Amino acid sequence: MSKGITSRNEDYSQWYNELVSKADLAEHSAVRGCMVIKPYGYAIWEKMQAALDQMFKDTGHSNAYFPLFIPKSFFSKEASHVEGFATECAVVTHYRLKNDGNGQIIVDEEAKLEEELIVRPTSETIIWNTYKGWIQSYRDLPILVNQWANVVRWEMRTRLFLRTAEFLWQEGHTAHATSEEAVEETERMLNVYATFAEEWMALPVVRGRKTENERFAGALDTYCIEALMQDGKALQAGTSHFLGQNFAKAFDVKFTSKEGKLDYVWATSWGVSTRLMGALIMAHSDDAGLVLPPKLAPIQVVIVPIYKTEEESRQIGALADNLIAQLKQKGISAKYDDRDTQRPGFKFAEWELKGVPVRVAIGARDLQNGTVELARRDTQSKETVPQTGLAEAIEQLLITIQENIYQKALTYRDAHITEVNSYEEFKKVLEGEGGFISAHWDGTVETEKRVKEETKATIRCIPLNNKEEEGTCIFTGKPSKQRVLFAKAY
Amino acid sequence: MSKGITSRNEDYSQWYNELVSKADLAEHSAVRGCMVIKPYGYAIWEKMQAALDQMFKDTGHSNAYFPLFIPKSFFSKEASHVEGFATECAVVTHYRLKNDGNGQIIVDEEAKLEEELIVRPTSETIIWNTYKGWIQSYRDLPILVNQWANVVRWEMRTRLFLRTAEFLWQEGHTAHATSEEAVEETERMLNVYATFAEEWMALPVVRGRKTENERFAGALDTYCIEALMQDGKALQAGTSHFLGQNFAKAFDVKFTSKEGKLDYVWATSWGVSTRLMGALIMAHSDDAGLVLPPKLAPIQVVIVPIYKTEEESRQIGALADNLIAQLKQKGISAKYDDRDTQRPGFKFAEWELKGVPVRVAIGARDLQNGTVELARRDTQSKETVPQTGLAEAIEQLLITIQENIYQKALTYRDAHITEVNSYEEFKKVLEGEGGFISAHWDGTVETEKRVKEETKATIRCIPLNNKEEEGTCIFTGKPSKQRVLFAKAY
Structure with missing residues (x-):
């Protein structure tokens, strides 16, 4: 296939845009600033979600779901939060459309909301308003809740994954009896994010704190993980906030301590978003396309047959089926690309573009010799290996690739x-x-x-x-x- | 604990409302018609999602994500769809708030959208507008995509899970080269829903087609599964629509067939929502609380210790740890309720209310006799059983309970x-x-x-x-x- 991606050296930004599009990750929608996440891109996001979700659960958190809309008045309640979030938001003012009689749909001006609703840009306010009903005593604490949701911030300049008006994310919102416990939680979740970035995304990150100026609106302290992209620009990959008692005070959430004392509850919030997709793409990919760490690749191994006769096709197919079954047993996802509408060269380029970590090519000579050609996406190297023990070799190779991608990014980062x-x-x-x-x-x-x-x-x-x-x-x-x-x- | 749930006979509707609230499943939010799904309720929804998602993937579908907002003009494009959906919707008209100078947040009237955006009530229009760019030839078909998302329909009378302004759902949207293939897909997904309802929710359903009058707006044919609740009312648990070429025509989506002929694409859509939670609750629960089929219970087994001395507590704890480890190996989730703030009787009532299928109680006499008390939620029966082979006995009991709950609902349904x-x-x-x-x-x-x-x-x-x-x-x-x-x- 013809890829025609601009090289990174020529125009890094253009390279990124073309890669996101040509690798079928995402595209712009008819709605300004809102993206469509395509199946291949979404499959990567699903893998990220699954890994993060398990880490949240392993640290004692449960998922819940809070409303998409927030009453406008809630934003007036926490002063510093207002400044940061109650500006570029989508505002719902009406609740009905009608037919104008000429087949056109118009807004029914009579169906105006008494109080405008804001499409959540983040959910601290609606959640702390809810927590008020959940918390009376220290026995109700801590509350360790996470939400997977869409949020909207009316960004004027948008880029797929990196900055979009609507994006997908998770937001953790926890409530604690003491300041110490809340700080501990803030740090715990920063470490979860750092571990996820490094072990799953193969992305080395610096763990740090934001300056006062860069803090989350309403936070006493914002922790972050920062990664470096190949163009020398940094990308904030996740944040974890110690919110003190700010939201508890804004929404009057008090609890009775063991000692019978009434006090405001301590809070944290923490989030990562589909922005991580941008980081993943930019950190590892090259001029030939996407480079995915095996742990997040929707397809870890692709098998491409090269044959002239029906008999060769049949034999290669049987070999592929057998290999896929063996890989599946090891929890490795493999795809047999037996499309008869495309040539092998086209397929090689396509799977390279899509970042599949390992490619197995099997031709007529391989059938004779009991071999296959094994190619690595990360180093773009290939070698001929025996069919015997192939599944084990691939299993090992995926571990090697994951590690190599991380080391490469680490070397680059440390040199910069x-x-x-x-x-x-x-x-x-x-x-x-x-x-x-x-x-x-x-x-x-x-x-x-x-x-x-x-x-x-x-x-x-x-x-x-x-x-x-x-x-x-x-x-x-x-x-x-x-x-x-x-x-x-x- | 004091449950005080109204009985089903006394007031079925009130029983449902109290159950949803007291079992910590969901609650009303500060936003009219929008619910908060609480962690325990969301954990059940997550189990439903996981099972359905796997079934969608096993039938060849991928997930993707499309925008929350739909341009108003899209609703004018498919005539019958307009009538059904472009009425009670949340309408976004502005994109900025500002401070009025007195600390109050108001809508910035200058930041008015050129075209109003509708918060999606369903996504056929935005998705078919997107598919136009994805489909040129028969090689691009079929497209088998599903989306997990929130949608908003401005319902005036709402009830938790059953009818809410915002709800969570999945919507499948597929594109096909022939009418036959699309009808086959419509029927396939109806069968997926029916299988899920019966095998996971233990909910017998009637598979059928809607009359013309009850069809989805824009569909040529709507298939549905219908379940019966304990008050003799029916509940539509899922729908699968054959959309013909209506949306392809509305959004001008054509493809070149193998024979080189240009034709409009054939479509289906299908969905189930958090309404299933309502069905699950109403179909099986009783006056003592929730009854959950084991396959969807977040906690399948709860272990309650009954002790007087520290030594008894220690011994029971060791026994519980051992049992939990054995159950975990079998993929069974168990919780040891060792709270020292509540008495055993309170715990019994609480877990009964929350529908945990199996309760294990261990007391001092059980330590002596090598037994435990095993209680079933579905039949409210209990027996004393040996500790030896307990994990295996529980594994078998969960299967029995799942089957019994289904048979009970089936008997009721068939008698009605x-x-x-x-x-x-x-x-x-x-x-x-x-x-x-x-x-x-x-x-x-x-x-x-x-x-x-x-x-x-x-x-x-x-x-x-x-x-x-x-x-x-x-x-x-x-x-x-x-x-x-x-x-x-x-």
């Missing part, structure tokens, strides 16, 4: 963390290779904002377990006690 | 299908026991509507494989060739 000690150096790295820039900062919002204005770089995070180090802010020269990570970001 | 041959008889049964009433009907919409006006009974379906039988319409006396099933319905 640059310590700088002056603003000149800072700008030079930014305009050159990019990546994370580790620099001293005076700790003020003002400096952060000015650096952003001048360079578009933001403080991605203050890494956890950062070493203390005396220094001077690269921008103001004022004293600083630790380095933070700057980068341009998605 | 009444053949009548006059309108007098018809009304007598309706006002008495209710249930399905099998009667002759002249086949006209007018008669159907008049019967509904006079009795509130509707034609639930024309059963598949209905036997031909000459007769006369109970209402008009006109000739009829087969009986149809009438009932009052949810």
Whole structure:
């Protein structure tokens, strides 16, 4: 098949757009800013969901479902939350359409809502309004709930997966009796996200905290995981917020402690979204197409027959069936691509484009020799191997590929963390290779904002377990006690 | 615990409402008509989803995701669909809120959408508009796609699970090259739903077709499964629609056939929703609370310790841990309720209310005798059994319970299908026991509507494989060739 993807070097952004489209992951819909996630893209998202969901359950969480709509007045209740979220939202004002008599559908102006409803941009408000009814005493705590849902933020500039008006995500919302317990939960979920990114997505991440300026609206502390894309830009892959008692106060949620004291409940929230799809694609893929870590690949192995005669086709088919059955027993998903409408070369290119980790090609000579051709997507290398023990070899190879993809991304990431000690150096790295820039900062919002204005770089995070180090802010020269990570970001 | 549920005989409707609330399944939210599905209720829904999703995949379908919003103009495109769906919908007209300067959030009137967006009540229109870009030739067919999503229909009278403004569902949307293939798909998915209802929900269903009057808006044929609740009312549990070429014509979706001919694509759609939760609850539960079929119970076995001393507590705990490990190996979920804040009697009542199929109680005497007390939720019976072989006994008991719950519902259902041959008889049964009433009907919409006006009974379906039988319409006396099933319905 003709791929014709722009190369990464030529135009990284264009490469990404074309890849998302040509690998059948997603496309723009008729509704501005809203995407269609196509079956192949959604199958990857389902694998992400399944892994994350199991990790949430293993850490004691249950799923629930809260309303899509939030009464407008709820947004006035938590002051800082208003600023962050109650702006670019979809607003429902009417509840009925009617026929205008000429076959056109119009809004029935008489069916106007008394109070406008906001399509949830995030659910803290509606959930804490609900928790009020669930919590009376310390016996009702903790509440450890997660929701898989769609949310809407009316973004003006959208990009598939990375920034869309509607996106899919999960949002955890927990309620605790003490501040310590809530902080512990915030950190636990950050670690769940980091483990998922590294072990499933093969994506190395920096665990850190956001500066005050970059915090979630309504949070006392925002933890994040930050990943590096191949163009040297950072991508925030997940956040976990310690919300203190802000939402409990806004919605009057109190509990009686063991000692009989009445106090407000402590909260956390944490989320990852279909944005992870963007991170996955951008972190590993190459000019030939998608590169998927085996653990998240919907199809882990594709088998392509190369034959001239019916008899060869029959023999290869029997071999493929047998291999697929063996792989299935090992929990490995394999597809036999026996389409007679396409040539092998077309199929090779198509599965390469779609990032299938392992390709098995079987031809007439292989039948004679008892071999197959085994190709790796990650290294684009291939070798001839015996049919005997093939399923075991593939099982091992998938583990090797998963590890190799991670190591490659890690090597790249580590090579792109640059310590700088002056603003000149800072700008030079930014305009050159990019990546994370580790620099001293005076700790003020003002400096952060000015650096952003001048360079578009933001403080991605203050890494956890950062070493203390005396220094001077690269921008103001004022004293600083630790380095933070700057980068341009998605 | 004090349950205080109204009995079914006293007030069936009230019994249902209280059960949904007290068993922690769902509750009303601050948004009119929208529900909160609580963790215990959602856990049942997740089990339903998992089983259905696997059945969809086993029949060749993939999941995808389409936008929440539909441009208003799309609803004008398919004439009969408009009538059915483009009326009671949530309409998004604005995309921004702002602060009025006094801390109140108001709608920014300047941020008005050029074209209003409708929150999807069902997705045929947006999906067929998308399929237009996916289909050129017969090689692109069939498309077998399903979506798990939330939808909104602005219902005025709502009841938890049964009828809510927002609900969760799956909607399958398939595209085919021939009418025959689409009809086959429509029937295949009806059978999937029927199998799921009977094997998982333990809910016997009648498979049938809707009359013209009750068809889905835009469908040429609507197949359905109909179940009977304990109050003698029917509940439509799932529908599968043959849409003909209606949506392909409305959105101009054509394909080139193998023979090079251009033709419109054939369509089906099919769906089940959180309404199934209502059916599950109403079909099996009793005055003591929920009765869950083991296959859908989030907790299949609960173990309650009864002890006086620390040593007894320790010994029972060890026994419980061992049993849970054995059950887990068999894929059975068990919970050890060792709360020290509640007495055994309270726990018994709580787990009975929540419908846990099997309860194991272990007391001091059981420690001495090497026994436990094993109680069944479905029959409310209990017996003392040996600890040896307990896991195997429970595994077998769960199968027995699943089957018993189904048989009980089937016996009830079959006892409530009444053949009548006059309108007098018809009304007598309706006002008495209710249930399905099998009667002759002249086949006209007018008669159907008049019967509904006079009795509130509707034609639930024309059963598949209905036997031909000459007769006369109970209402008009006109000739009829087969009986149809009438009932009052949810």
